[in-house]
Amino acid sequence: MADNSGLNIGAFARRYLAASGDQERYQVMMAVRGRGGKRAILALAERLGVDGKLMWQAAESYRKVRDAKRRRRKRIPALVPPPLPNSGNREVGG
Numbered sequence: 628m629a630d631n632s633g634l635n636i637g638a639f640a641r642r643y644l645a646a647s648g649d650q651e652r653y654q655v656m657m658a659v660r661g662r663g664g665k666r667a668i669l670a671l672a673e674r675l676g677v678d679g680k681l682m683w684q685a686a687e688s689y690r691k692v693r694d695a696k697r698r699r700r701k702r703i704p705a706l707v708p709p710p711l712p713n714s715g716n717r718e719v720g721g
Contacts, residue, residue, distance in 0.1 A: 634663045640674045644712065652709040656686040677710040685709045 636659075643655045659667045668686055672679035688707040695703050 634659070634667055634670075636667070636670050636674050639671055643671065643675060649709055653685070653689045656682065656709060657689065660686050660690075672710070675710075675712040677712055681707070681710045 639655055639659050643652055646652045646655060656668065656671070659671050663670070665683060668683050669679040672682040675682075685707040688704060689709075691704045692706050
């Protein structure tokens with residue numbers, strides 16, 4: 628993957644794994660997206676061992692729902708749940 632201009636994907640991966648719920652996972656994804664865009668989301672997915680396309684869809688659906696609520700739209704788009712990494716003793720380092 629790309630170098631992502633100094634973005635520490637390992638630190639975000641640890642925060643994603645330590646998240647206690649979907650809301651925290653969405654926040655980590657949006658922080659990564661804000662710093663590196665789609666490439667950074669895909670790098671995070673690769674580090675976590677989850678489907679990159681699914682993670683990108685989850686991040687984009689969360690952004691659309693958040694924006695729709697801010698604009699007080701009547702129709703709120705469907706929210707894709709954030710992917711969960713496989714459980715196991717897989718070490719995520721950076």
